[in-house]
Amino acid sequence: MTRVPLTLSINGEMHELLVAPHWTLLYVLRTVIGLSGAKENCLEAECGVCTVLLDGKAVNSCILLAEQCRGRSIVTIEGLGTSGQLHPLQEAFIRHGAVQCGYCIPGMILTAKSFLDETSGRVPTRDEIREAISGTLCRCTGYQKIIDAIAAVAAETKGGT
Amino acid sequence: MRANRNLVAGQRLPRLDGAPKVTGRFVYGADFALPGTLYGKVLRSQVPHARIVRIDTGRARAMPGVRAVITAADIPATRFGNAIKDQTVFATDTIRFLGHPLAAIAATSVEAAEQALAAIEVEVEALPALYDPEAALASGAPLLHRDWHDYVALPFISRDGNVAGRTRMHGGDVAAAFAQAHRVYENRFTTALQHAGYTEPRAASAAWDGGDTLTVWTNAQLPFEVQTTLADILGMPTSRIRVIVPGVGGGFGGKLRIGVEHFAALLARQCGRPVKMVTTSEEELIAAHPRQAAIITLKTGVDRDGRILARQGRVIVDCGAYSGSGPGTGAVALQCLVGPYRTPNLEMESLAVYTNKVPSGSFRAPSGPMANFAVESQMDMIADDLGIDPLELRLRNIVRDGDTGPAGEVLRAVSIEECLRRAADAIGWHDRRPAPGRGKGIACSWWMTTGGSSGVYLKLNTDGSVNLASGAVELGTAALTGAAQVLAEQLTLDLEDIRIAPVDTQSTPYDYGAQGSRTAFSVGNACIAAAEDLRRQAFAVVARHLGLPADEMRLQGKCVVAGEHRVPLSEVARLSQLGGGGLIAHGTAINPPPAYDAARVENHPLPVWNTPSFHAHAADLSVDRDTGEITIHRYVVVQDVGYAINPTYIEGQIEGGVSQGLGQALSEEIVYSDGRVLNANLTDYKMPTSLDVPPIESILVECPSQAGPYGAKGVGEPPCIEPPATVANAIAAATGLWVTSLPITAEKVLLSLRKEYPQAVDHRDSARD
Amino acid sequence: MSFTVHHPASVSDAVALAERYGADGRFLAGGTDLIIQIHRKRLASQHLIDLTGLAELRAIEDAGDEIRIGALATHKAIERNPLFQGALVALAEAARVVGGHQVRNVGTVGGNIANASPAADVVAPLLALEAEVVLQGAAATRRVRLRDFLAGPGRTMRGDGELVREVHVAKPPPRSATAFLKAGRRKAMEISVVCVAARLTLDDAGRCAAARIALGAVSATTMRAEAAERALEGALLTDDVLRDAGRLAAGACHPIDDVRASARYRRLLVEALVPRALARCVERISGRRS
Structure with missing residues (x-):
């Protein structure tokens, strides 16, 4: 099968790859590079577990061709923080009991980050936060503690993170 | 809640696996892959019921990248199953549902495997199909399992043709009581197939070591059941099958029964390489283990004051093509259909019935929501008809401490009155119809804490920490964090001092599994027993070391205290390693069922409920009279948890359970037409989004049990039981009518308001208050 | 599933590629529908012409009497643009309820129109606003009424080599x-x-x-x-x-x-x-x- 060369910037690191044109960013992250923080489920942009940041904005990596990311910056959950140095959102999700099975959580946290950066400079309302995460399904939590966690970070940081 | 004197148990501590989960480092079953793995895919039938004429895999075998192809012809036709061994790995001669596995392929990529699937030629001859369980019960209906009589089944199960299980509970004289009743009400309720909706698809990786030992990494809820099922299928001793559970991205009962492990194991054996399988959303919706659709008829006789004289009910659960969890699910519906009400005369029957649809499973509180939807909707209809407040009607009928339950058991730690009153207070019951089109509803129930045994091993480490090895899987509920809190409390440790070992059937002790609201309860109890063992051994080590009597020692502040001496547990571990091979402790637990009257129950796997919990829910919602749209403003749950081991995660269970229950109430259904699923994708299978779930207020009641750790009762399943009934009753308060078919979509509401929908009970012309 | 992705540097390059590949070619904008259709095997294009790099198609311009929306304007851009907060707010209201934030961050107005789903949210306000669509071909550019452009479910009057370049919406009169x-x-x-x-x-x-x-x-x-x-x-x-x-x-x-x-x-x-x-x-x- 044909492979085309592609350089991707992922979590600040440049990756020189050979990709098949139909490979999605999610496939490349999980199977080629070995970053499994972006999760796999519906593959049709309905569940949001595959969410990553593309030029700072939350996108579904399952329906984005890797080739569409040429020259753009990709951040996955692995690029946000580590166990030793958690991002404020990661810390808040733990503190507020927002994590159960955790499979949607990387996508939730990145969606929240993108949204808070978008509303930077003001504190979004709880309803706005509720709306902002509506593209990411969580089956465990009923969303309430996730919203608590995001609202707490929003209040601490005035939006942007 | 009562004052909590414990330092670790009962505290709102963060879960032990939080950091790896929020940083994306936690490895789930779907993430796990072995080096050099192949990828497996299953060919599934495109027709619901047919005789297989021919399956030709010749072209597929020759396709690039294909390394293994298996059909029924390649393996023994061993039957397996949970209650009834009625399934084979692949359809042998008969296809019984659309989605039935016909073949499996392993290839170097998912894509190559999918292309090869498309190259398999299948020729079939259609058979007349049955989609409606009532039609399957009719005399003269075709038998879906001609050999049903030869199937091996658990001894208590009563079967007959298309009936995979029949259970009865009875007491008193129902006919006489109906004859004397002031009023008799009879209603019919229907509910839909609901997928468990875990966000992580089912996944498994399998590898063979030298040909006779298999290791499977899977996101299963019951690794020990996977092990014995694989042993059945592969004809191998269980000890040669090792099942390891990496992480699980939600289960809710949907990952109880075997998923794709057997396909991975068979393919890996054939090609001598590791094989990984992950299901697609389409496979999940056409061929996983959803909650059964049910048809419930309920007849209730009451006196002038609304006191229940008799109840007669019949529950039909649609098992689909194979029995799965159907017989047990049908059976437990009966206790739920009686409800937490004094019922002097009762006659309840459940039937689990085969049809040509997806084999169903046991989703969280398996038949609880369906039975509760029936009984609690009807309680409100009765209240409305008699002109009695629905809360008052319930208070007149609820069970009290010392009453007998449906199986004749004595009920203890009964808290239903407190739950009802507090839920009513919290929702503002005095103002039940605050505005036109707005109404408040209430519903209550009881539920069991499932029994089954648990074992744990503890290993004391030289840094003073303790490894906890349990065969119970952490599904995400934080039940293992809860058990660890109990353990830490017992050993005077901090929660962070407990390390939870990954589940591995080779090294972790047996556990009946992460199911039935039992994990924190039962593993917690095993931890208490193991802590006692660890203390005993630690005291013996210190006694030998210091020459002091062990019976005067105690644990305090992570130390063994003996008179003036304080020996840290880290030192105990070191001493034990020097002279005793290290310190390993063991504990087990089982919660025996209470005594009951066997004459009242027939063919029931769980004839009497262990350590029941009690709960009440209330909702405040609006109905858009022009579109039928429902908007829930507030939702209140009052749940008796016995003792809140970790209030944060109990609230998490409540909030998540309510969300799933609201999905069942309002939007979720796997829709079949002529044996085909019309919505096999997450665009049209509608689970609640963040905008669909209202603010949920959790109120925890602690009426301690005699059996659970610190008085705890089972917590996980109950929150999804009452939402459908609560919503139905609130809609009725707002509109004067009950929709008796789940999900209660906006379409059904609007058509009911216009008298264009038959499955509704309309009291608008006779409303009394 | 095999195709080539092309990355034209300009609109005219994109149109030239489309002209060359005809029915085998397909423009790729946000891809929020296209990639799903390819994966469901409902679509088998051999050449995808990726428009992502064409910044000139992203603009939303106030041109006096009308507003010109570049085909690559995302739903998020519509939702956030102050031009759609007054008399044209229906457009923002529609853009705001397309999928989740992740889809709105990449899904485009041009894609929504060219896709011609009868349920496309943004198309309804555009139709109520009597929008016009600018189609650019290799030889000519033409401006057609949106209502004429929509031919059926998934069908439009766009030729194989034509690109939906812009959508024009006239500003409504006072009141x-x-x-x-x-x-x-x-x-x-x-x-x-x-x-x-x-x-x-x-x-x-x-x-x-x-x-x-x-x-x-x-x-x-x-x-x-x-x-x-x-x-x-x-x-x-x-x-x-x-x-x-x-x-x-x-x-x-x-x-x-x-x-x-x-x-x-x-x-x-x-x-x-x-x-x-x-x-x-x-x-x-x-x-x-x-």
Whole structure:
């Protein structure tokens, strides 16, 4: 099968790859590079577990061709923080009991980050936060503690993170 | 809640696996892959019921990248199953549902495997199909399992043709009581197939070591059941099958029964390489283990004051093509259909019935929501008809401490009155119809804490920490964090001092599994027993070391205290390693069922409920009279948890359970037409989004049990039981009518308001208050 | 599944590629629908012409009498743009309910139009606003009415080599307002069971000077409810008049039964939502609610 060369910037690191044109960013992250923080489920942009940041904005990596990311910056959950140095959102999700099975959580946290950066400079309302995460399904939590966690970070940081 | 004197148990501590989960480092079953793995895919039938004429895999075998192809012809036709061994790995001669596995392929990529699937030629001859369980019960209906009589089944199960299980509970004289009743009400309720909706698809990786030992990494809820099922299928001793559970991205009962492990194991054996399988959303919706659709008829006789004289009910659960969890699910519906009400005369029957649809499973509180939807909707209809407040009607009928339950058991730690009153207070019951089109509803129930045994091993480490090895899987509920809190409390440790070992059937002790609201309860109890063992051994080590009597020692502040001496547990571990091979402790637990009257129950796997919990829910919602749209403003749950081991995660269970229950109430259904699923994708299978779930207020009641750790009762399943009934009753308060078919979509509401929908009970012309 | 992705450096390069590959070529904008269709094997294009790099197609410009929306303007860009906060707010209201934030961050207006789904949310307000579509081919550029552009479910009058370059929306006269309403089973992540967009202009006496009503998911393409529009024009917009418009619109549509809803329910929704959308326009014009 044909492979085309592609350089991707992922979590600040440049990756020189050979990709098949139909490979999605999610496939490349999980199977080629070995970053499994972006999760796999519906593959049709309905569940949001595959969410990553593309030029700072939350996108579904399952329906984005890797080739569409040429020259753009990709951040996955692995690029946000580590166990030793958690991002404020990661810390808040733990503190507020927002994590159960955790499979949607990387996508939730990145969606929240993108949204808070978008509303930077003001504190979004709880309803706005509720709306902002509506593209990411969580089956465990009923969303309430996730919203608590995001609202707490929003209040601490005035939006942007 | 009562004052909590414990330092670790009962505290709102963060879960032990939080950091790896929020940083994306936690490895789930779907993430796990072995080096050099192949990828497996299953060919599934495109027709619901047919005789297989021919399956030709010749072209597929020759396709690039294909390394293994298996059909029924390649393996023994061993039957397996949970209650009834009625399934084979692949359809042998008969296809019984659309989605039935016909073949499996392993290839170097998912894509190559999918292309090869498309190259398999299948020729079939259609058979007349049955989609409606009532039609399957009719005399003269075709038998879906001609050999049903030869199937091996658990001894208590009563079967007959298309009936995979029949259970009865009875007491008193129902006919006489109906004859004397002031009023008799009879209603019919229907509910839909609901997928468990875990966000992580089912996944498994399998590898063979030298040909006779298999290791499977899977996101299963019951690794020990996977092990014995694989042993059945592969004809191998269980000890040669090792099942390891990496992480699980939600289960809710949907990952109880075997998923794709057997396909991975068979393919890996054939090609001598590791094989990984992950299901697609389409496979999940056409061929996983959803909650059964049910048809419930309920007849209730009451006196002038609304006191229940008799109840007669019949529950039909649609098992689909194979029995799965159907017989047990049908059976437990009966206790739920009686409800937490004094019922002097009762006659309840459940039937689990085969049809040509997806084999169903046991989703969280398996038949609880369906039975509760029936009984609690009807309680409100009765209240409305008699002109009695629905809360008052319930208070007149609820069970009290010392009453007998449906199986004749004595009920203890009964808290239903407190739950009802507090839920009513919290929702503002005095103002039940605050505005036109707005109404408040209430519903209550009881539920069991499932029994089954648990074992744990503890290993004391030289840094003073303790490894906890349990065969119970952490599904995400934080039940293992809860058990660890109990353990830490017992050993005077901090929660962070407990390390939870990954589940591995080779090294972790047996556990009946992460199911039935039992994990924190039962593993917690095993931890208490193991802590006692660890203390005993630690005291013996210190006694030998210091020459002091062990019976005067105690644990305090992570130390063994003996008179003036304080020996840290880290030192105990070191001493034990020097002279005793290290310190390993063991504990087990089982919660025996209470005594009951066997004459009242027939063919029931769980004839009497262990350590029941009690709960009440209330909702405040609006109905858009022009579109039928429902908007829930507030939702209140009052749940008796016995003792809140970790209030944060109990609230998490409540909030998540309510969300799933609201999905069942309002939007979720796997829709079949002529044996085909019309919505096999997450665009049209509608689970609640963040905008669909209202603010949920959790109120925890602690009426301690005699059996659970610190008085705890089972917590996980109950929150999804009452939402459908609560919503139905609130809609009725707002509109004067009950929709008796789940999900209660906006379409059904609007058509009911216009008298264009038959499955509704309309009291608008006779409303009394 | 095998194709080549092309990354043209300019619009004319993109159009030249499209011309060259004809029916084998396909423009790739946000890809939020295209990639799914390819993966479901409903589409087998051999050449994808990736427009992502063409910044010139992203602009949303105020050109005096009209607003020009570049085909690559994302739903998020529409939702956030102050040009769509006044009389054109229906566009922002529609853009805001397309998928989740992740989809709105990449999904484009041009893609939504070219896709021609009868349930496309953004198409309804554009149709109510009598938008025009600028199509660029290798040889010529033409400007067509959106209502003519939409030919059927998934079908448009766009030629193989033509690119949807821009959408033009005329600014409505004073005393005008728009509104968009959508019904689905959930409150987010829904493909419309029905959506309704309305544009209303009142005269100084408070009578209806012009009304435009677009209905989504109730016929082969997003449609205009013209009988209802005519019944409104010149009338004082009493509740009865609005209700009649709803009935006329419901009578004019051709909904189907599917897994999302019955035709009957869709018709009842049109009957309910059309008066509601019109009433919202009236409120917005009279400044009672923004």
